[in-house]
Amino acid sequence: MLSLPRLLLLCSLSFLLACSPQENVQTDQGPMPAVQPGSEELGSGLERDNMNTAIAPGDDFYRYVNGNWLEDTAIPADRSNYGAFTVLADEAETDLRSIIEEAAAEDAAIGSDAQKVGDFYTSFMNQDVIERLGINPLQETLAQLDAVSNRQDMLEVMTALNYIGVQMPFSFYINVDERQTDQYIAYVFQSGLGLPDRDWYLQDDETYLEARQAYSAYIEEVMTLAGFNNGAVVADAVMQIENRIAQAQWDRVQNRQRELTYNKLSLDDLQQLSPALDWSAAMQGLGMFSDEYIIQQPDYFSALSTIWSEVALAQWQHYSRFKLVNAYADYLSQDFVDAKFTFEGGVLSGLEENRPRWKRGIDAVDSALGEMLGKLYVERYFQEEAKARMDELIENLRGAFNEGIDDLDWMTAQTKLEAQDKLARFTAKIGYPEEWKDYSGLEVSANDLVGNVMRSRRLEHNREVSKLGQPIDRGEWYMTPYTVNAYYNPSMNEVVFPAAILQPPFFNVSADDAVNYGGIGAVIGHEFSHGFDDQGRKSDGDGMLRDWWTEADAEAFAERSGALVEQFNQFEVLPGRFLNGEFTLGENIGDLSGLEVAYRAYRLSLNGEEAPVIDGFTGDQRFFMGWAQVWRRLYRDENLEVRITSDPHSHSEARTNGIVRNIDAWYEAFNIQPDAALYLAPDERVKIW
Structure with a gap:
């Protein structure tokens, strides 16, 4: 799940939804069941064929629940990883194919949704x-x-190239000002x-050295294909510049610290910080005419000034x-496509073959017309009853989280009130x-x-910069309805669950409550918990970046x-490669606290009664197994290598075993x-929320 990191705002599609804040749920009469009464007549929801019961749950719970699936399943040749999320994404992709190919076959009116969707796909x-x-x-x-x-x-x-999605040494996104939440910046x-x-x-270990060599070779190849006789010279220039940029950049742990990346500067201050670039011209070239900006890594921009002036113009x-050719290689002739795939797909991801062209065509339509496509998807495939049942689950989880805050023995009453106020102000968006x-x-x-892609990227660029000076749109979405994921947005204090994850x-809807609370219930709890993880806790119920914690409570947290950082630092993902518990901390807190609050909500839903035994498993067992089966996933080593340095989520084994213990x-x-093997003494078990 995502806690909506700031970079995601730049690359995600935006949506509009009018959604009122939810009131804090009352639990004195007991929460409603998530699915329907008579759960003893429902199935367990467990995928028992996937289990390996020869493994003791206390030794490896992840493989106890998923072991046979992990042994019997092969990663498709065009995938870098494969799991429960991927299966649903594949199903959504098949649904989208039907919609898109029907649109492409229509003789639709110019300017209609069907014409745009169909012709974009046809052009690909x-x-x-x-x-x-x-x-x-x-x-x-x-x-x-x-x-x-x-x-x-x-x-x-x-800056003109940035309009059409071409990378440069700095970039931007538009979001709510985290210290003045009634305006964009x-x-x-x-x-x-x-x-x-x-x-x-x-770093100079073998993996990174080989990747740099392959990247340089790719640059030379693709520029030679573009008609440049000096492809090696281009590659050398790119590598020299990127090496200098890398040396100046903040690391991934620094970039997670919200208070460190919030640095409001006037245009004059930015010019003094980074004098070699004309920042007034740069911002105007990007379509922005503001006097103030949030500069997330100030010393990087100071170093960039030196790099800009010292690197030759050529x-x-x-x-x-x-950067231009690379940004459009996927939309050019097959030799460009193959060159890019060999590097990005093969070297960085370990893929054996590229995705079929129709799948890449769907990706292209998604990138350009995601919300238009999402509307067609919802009309055809979404069941409204799922939305109503999600409303019930969300309120059950909110009530359980509220009670959990009351029960915390390490937090003072003052901070508890602030936390409960923030929880009450959470807005939920569903479907x-x-x-x-x-x-x-x-x-x-x-x-x-290529023209379609360029025009689409210009449209989205202009859509973003046009927000400046306008009222906050609190209905905006950052995922399409067919995305199998969810997110928390701290600046809006909202949790969002697209249709495809339901x-x-x-x-x-055909399973007993236990597995649903362990699945989507824990997903809801995870997103709630992002509002109170190591970074989410730094903003209040209005999304304002504000320290509302007492010093003692902050120290206890x-x-x-x-x-928890120390526990996850011990997970060896690849030989000699360990998780960075500080980098993954926010997601690990989301998982741990999300599962805790989902369990509390599940027990409350039973109204003091015991759940039936189904398929030989108690309700509590099914709850935890529901969590584990969600995370079954296979990875290629190359994909894990990338994830260790760029993905704030732990890998699936850690998200299961590292949490339940x-x-x-x-x-x-x-x-x-x-x-x-997984046993932790009671005083070593971490409980935060």
Whole structure:
């Protein structure tokens, strides 16, 4: 799950939904069941064929629940990882294919949803046209780079390239000002690297050295394909610039610290901080005319000033040429597609083959017309009853979380009141937006793929910058309805659950409550908990970045979260490669507290009675097994290597075993004894919320 990191705002699709804040639930009459009365007549919801009962649950709960599936399942050749999320994503993709191909077959009116969806897909599938055009769709833009004669021109062209989705050494997104939540502001942040993280440039172990060599070879190959006789020179320029940028960038742990990345500067202050670049021209070139900006990594921008002035103009031209070609390689002729796949798909992800063209075509439509496509998806596939039942579950979880705060023995009454006020102000969005994004300004042609992509990216860029100076749109979404995921947005204090996640194994309307509370219930609890994790706790119920904790409570929180960091630091993901417990802390708190509050809500839903035994398992056992089966997943080693340095989530084994071993009820449910491999003594178990 996602806690909506700030970078996600830049690349996610935006949605509009009018949703009122929920009131704090009252539990004096007992919460309603999540599914329906008579749960003894429902199935367990457990996928028992996936289990390996030869493994003791206390030794490896993840493989006890998922062991046979892990042994019998192969990762598809075009996937870097494969699990429960992927299966649902594949199903959604098949549904989208039906919608899109029907639209492509229609003789739809120009400007209609069907015309735009269908023609965008047709332009991607029209390989004859794409092969004939080759690099030609980029020649006009490449010529603009050729014409650059000074650094001011270079900056102007770079900002113009950003409009069409081309990477440069800095970028921005528009979001609510976290210290003035009634207005939008631009957040400006470090960017410009082609490898997954700065560590891939700074560390010299074999994996990173090979990746740098492969990246350089890819740059040379793709620029040679683009008609440059000096591909090796371009590669050398790009690598030199990116190495210097990497040395100046903040690491992933620093970038998680919300108070450190909030630095409001006037345009004059930014100019003093980074004097070699004309920031007034840069911001205006990006379509922003504000006087204040949030500069997330100030010392990076100070270093960038030096890099900008010391790197030769010709090298910046080479860098930008490559960034342009790389940004559009997926939409050019097959030789460009193959070159990019060999590096990004093969070297970085371990893929054996590229995804079929129709799947990549769906991705292209999704990137450009995500909400238009989402509207068609919801109309055809979403069941409204799932939304109503999610409302019940969310209120049950809210009530359980509220009671859990009351029961905390380490938090003072003053901070508890603040926490409960924040919880009461959470807004929940379920399924899909009630209002849909406007694409009327987008022209789509069945024979102009690159043009379609460029026009789409310009439209979205303008949509973002047009927010500045406007009232806050609290109905905006950052995921499409067919996305199998969920998120918490701290600046809006909201939890969001797209339609596609409301399916088994997360949410099963035919299953007993236990597995649903262990699945979607824990997902809800996870997103709630992000409002109170190590970063979410830094804002209040209005989304304001404000320290509402007493010093003693903050110290107690740090002690508990520090113990969780140490536990997860011990997980060896690959030989010699361990999780970074500080980097994954927010997600680990979300998992641990989410499962705790979901369990509390489940027990409250029973109204003092015991759940029936179904398929030989008690209700408590089914609850924890519901959590474990959600996380079954296989990974390629290359994918794990990237995740360790760039993904704030722990891998699935840790998200299962590393969480349940901290929960007393799991020990009781499965009679876990001190000689079990996962056993933690009671005083070593971490409880935060």
